[in-house]
Amino acid sequence: MIFIFLTSGLFLGWSLGANDAANVFGTAVGTRMIRFKTAAIIASIFVVIGAVVGGAGATHTLGKLGAVNAIAGSFIVAFAAAFTVAWMTRLRLPVSTSQAIVGAIIGWNMFSGSVTDTGSLTKIVSTWVLCPVLAAAFAMLLFFAFRGALDRINVHLLKMDFYTRIGLVLVGAFGAYSLGANNIANVMGVFVPVVPFEPISVYGLFTLNSAQILFFIGSLAIGLGIFTYSYKVMDTVGGGLLKLSPVAALIVVLSESLVLFLFSSEGLEAWLIGHGLPSIPLVPVSSSQAVVGAVIGIGLAKGGRGIRFGVLGEIAAGWVSTPIAAGILTFVSLFIFQNVFNQQVSKKVEYCISEPVIEHLQDEQLPVENLRQFKDVVYTNSIHFSSIIEKDAQLNTRQAYQVIEASRVTPMYIDEGLISTEVDTHWFSPGQVQALRQLVSKKFKYHWQLEQALQAQTDEWKQKPKTKENKLFNKNIEKKLNQLYRIFTVKTQEEH
Amino acid sequence: MAIMFRTTKALESEIDEYLDDVSQGALVFVQGVKNYMNENKSSFETHLKTIDKLEGKADSLRRKIENDLYLHSLIPEHRGDVLGLLESMDDVIDTAKVTLNQFDVERPYIPEQFKNRFVELAETTSKAAEAVVLATRAFFKEVKLVKDHLHKVYFYEQEADKQSDQIKRDAFALEELELCQKFHLRYFALHIDTLADMAESVADRLSIYTIKRTI
Numbered sequence: 001m002i003f004i005f006l007t008s009g010l011f012l013g014w015s016l017g018a019n020d021a022a023n024v025f026g027t028a029v030g031t032r033m034i035r036f037k038t039a040a041i042i043a044s045i046f047v048v049i050g051a052v053v054g055g056a057g058a059t060h061t062l063g064k065l066g067a068v069n070a071i072a073g074s075f076i077v078a079f080a081a082a083f084t085v086a087w088m089t090r091l092r093l094p095v096s097t098s099q100a101i102v103g104a105i106i107g108w109n110m111f112s113g114s115v116t117d118t119g120s121l122t123k124i125v126s127t128w129v130l131c132p133v134l135a136a137a138f139a140m141l142l143f144f145a146f147r148g149a150l151d152r153i154n155v156h157l158l159k160m161d162f163y164t165r166i167g168l169v170l171v172g173a174f175g176a177y178s179l180g181a182n183n184i185a186n187v188m189g190v191f192v193p194v195v196p197f198e199p200i201s202v203y204g205l206f207t208l209n210s211a212q213i214l215f216f217i218g219s220l221a222i223g224l225g226i227f228t229y230s231y232k233v234m235d236t237v238g239g240g241l242l243k244l245s246p247v248a249a250l251i252v253v254l255s256e257s258l259v260l261f262l263f264s265s266e267g268l269e270a271w272l273i274g275h276g277l278p279s280i281p282l283v284p285v286s287s288s289q290a291v292v293g294a295v296i297g298i299g300l301a302k303g304g305r306g307i308r309f310g311v312l313g314e315i316a317a318g319w320v321s322t323p324i325a326a327g328i329l330t331f332v333s334l335f336i337f338q339n340v341f342n343q344q345v346s347k348k349v350e351y352c353i354s355e356p357v358i359e360h361l362q363d364e365q366l367p368v369e370n371l372r373q374f375k376d377v378v379y380t381n382s383i384h385f386s387s388i389i390e391k392d393a394q395l396n397t398r399q400a401y402q403v404i405e406a407s408r409v410t411p412m413y414i415d416e417g418l419i420s421t422e423v424d425t426h427w428f429s430p431g432q433v434q435a436l437r438q439l440v441s442k443k444f445k446y447h448w449q450l451e452q453a454l455q456a457q458t459d460e461w462k463q464k465p466k467t468k469e470n471k472l473f474n475k476n477i478e479k480k481l482n483q484l485y486r487i488f489t490v491k492t493q494e495e496h
Numbered sequence: 497m498a499i500m501f502r503t504t505k506a507l508e509s510e511i512d513e514y515l516d517d518v519s520q521g522a523l524v525f526v527q528g529v530k531n532y533m534n535e536n537k538s539s540f541e542t543h544l545k546t547i548d549k550l551e552g553k554a555d556s557l558r559r560k561i562e563n564d565l566y567l568h569s570l571i572p573e574h575r576g577d578v579l580g581l582l583e584s585m586d587d588v589i590d591t592a593k594v595t596l597n598q599f600d601v602e603r604p605y606i607p608e609q610f611k612n613r614f615v616e617l618a619e620t621t622s623k624a625a626e627a628v629v630l631a632t633r634a635f636f637k638e639v640k641l642v643k644d645h646l647h648k649v650y651f652y653e654q655e656a657d658k659q660s661d662q663i664k665r666d667a668f669a670l671e672e673l674e675l676c677q678k679f680h681l682r683y684f685a686l687h688i689d690t691l692a693d694m695a696e697s698v699a700d701r702l703s704i705y706t707i708k709r710t711i
Contacts, residue, residue, distance in 0.1 A: 150711065156508055158570060158571065245710075
């Protein structure tokens with residue numbers, strides 16, 4: 001059964017390759033600086049390396065699809081996202097695979113009655129505006145800088161061609177590496193805990209663990225997508241929107257990677273903060289949006305002539321319709337899958353405001369008086385629950401979200417066996433693991449109870465005051481806690 | 497990558513060599529015309545052979561450059577332009593060779609008072625050819641200098657037109673010449689002037705290609 005579910009992950013990988021490879025090599029292929037076949041080979045190799053080597057860090061997170069709590073649900077969500085992206089690829093439009101996934105997850109949330117974090121929605125919409133604008137600004141700046149520099153230093157036509165080509169290959173290879181490393185968790189992440197692969201040794205040189213084997217297979221699917229179907233979108237990015245010169249093609253990919261690096265790199269943020277420098281605010285960025293923005297930036301720098309606004313309009317329409325279509329498709333497919341094929345597409349989650357929850361919320365400075373009327377009532381639909389709380393307890397959306405998070409019942413049992421098999425001791429500090437061991441055989445009903453129990457054992461589980469310097473530290477603690485919740489949540493009968 | 501760099505390097509020097517040959521062809525052409533006017537037969541023969549060799553070498557270089565540009569898919573944006581440029585540049589050295597050959601075959605009678613004027617005409621056309629070679633070099637290496645050379649090409653071409661026109665008028669005004677001799681003089685003034693015309697057509701292409709060579 002797991003292998004059938006795996007197919008939709010592979011389909012998503014294929015779609016990702018077919019669409020997103022254009023962000024990396026579209027301009028190079030469109031200007032005929034690199035042959036499609038050469039680009040496809042370079043992109044595939046680096047996607048595989050990126051997924052297997054760089055994607056390893058992502059095994060801690062299951063990717064965005066991890067939010068979906070039943071494997072059959074993940075199957076549908078991945079399938080709907082993949083189908084939407086494949087359809088957009090057919091229409092030659094560069095779209096964001098991430099947004100298709102988020103759209104599909106929102107569809108699942110609607111179906112399963114889970115509250116959608118409004119952050120996801122704002123993130124999608126702000127990416128449409130912010131990311132292309134930033135990329136366009138960078139492309140314009142780089143364009144003028146390049147033009148000024150090339151006027152001063154005289155490079156032979158053929159040498160210029162050589163340097164541009166090398167630049168395109170290097171930036172492209174790096175882009176393909178990041179593509180593999182950042183997206184493999186979305187393609188294969190959900191299957192990491194369930195695949196039955198044994199680690200294999202490659203000629204005694206290195207060993208691939210089961211997650212890496214899975215990521216390798218996923219990246220092959222991405223590579224296949226690049227080879228078989230990515231030419232159309234590459235053509236749109238590299239020539240359909242604006243006729244680009246080879247140097248402009250390089251400027252486009254350079255500004256795209258700069259925007260992605262500066263505005264989404266946690267590593268850079270940590271480095272800047274660590275050196276006492278002002279950090280750049282992290283904004284949601286997507287390579288598809290960045291590449292289109294950068295091409296438009298070049299067009300504007302050239303005086304705005306030559307931009308095909310018809311194509312631009314189609315692309316913009318594609319961006320809006322991708323998450324919506326993925327969401328609707330997911331909703332409909334889930335309905336069919338659940339009712340026709342009798343598959344469990346979402347696990348029932350219970351919400352119960354018990355006395356400990358009220359005490360906890362009181363500690364969090366929430367007005368709890370009005371919540372007592374809901375005490376010990378079990379709800380299963382968080383959307384419904386949220387609207388009742390907002391209305392009857394007179395809380396705002398943020399506070400209601402907090403109440404729902406706190407009252408979600410997640411029965412956990414700290415199993416000694418799971419500590420030694422599932423907890424990554426390289427990632428967790430010895431003190432953190434020690435604290436966890438102290439809790440062996442304990443049961444928890446709510447996730448924050450485990451958090452509090454851990455914090456009672458050691459300060460290493462405590463979050464630091466919310467300052468800029470501590471942001472990454474706190475984020476890391478949160479990631480580790482989420483990992484623990486996943487590991488120790490008691491599995492229900494049908495999951496075994 | 498190293499192979500690509502080597503190919504680029506080799507092509508660069510081949511293009512340079514090709515332009516050297518065209519430029520040298522123009523110089524040899526002037527020397528040949530001078531030798532003919534001074535009736536220095538052996539030196540004329542030597543220059544005739546030299547220009548023949550230069551033209552042959554330039555031809556094979558051009559073919560190799562064109563072949564390599566396509567084989568390694570270099571400069572995709574400017575490949576057609578460069579090919580057109582090299583081919584029209586080939587017409588310059590071709591014209592020089594053919595004209596010198598015609599002197600050898602037809603042995604035109606040049607009256608004493610016309611000899612210097614033919615040499616001057618040959619020098620002007622050769623200057624146009626040299627200027628267009630410089631403009632072409634600039635197109636590859638320092639594109640903003642192309643215009644500085646192009647205006648010289650146009651200037652020399654106009655000068656050559658004026659000079660050849662005057663030669664024709666004076667030839668037909670001369671009563672002691674036979675009509676066939678007048679025709680012959682006119683014919684050779686036209687031949688020499690063609691060299692400048694060829695240089696001008698290369699210059700016309702270059703001025704367009706230069707606009708295209710912005711990022």
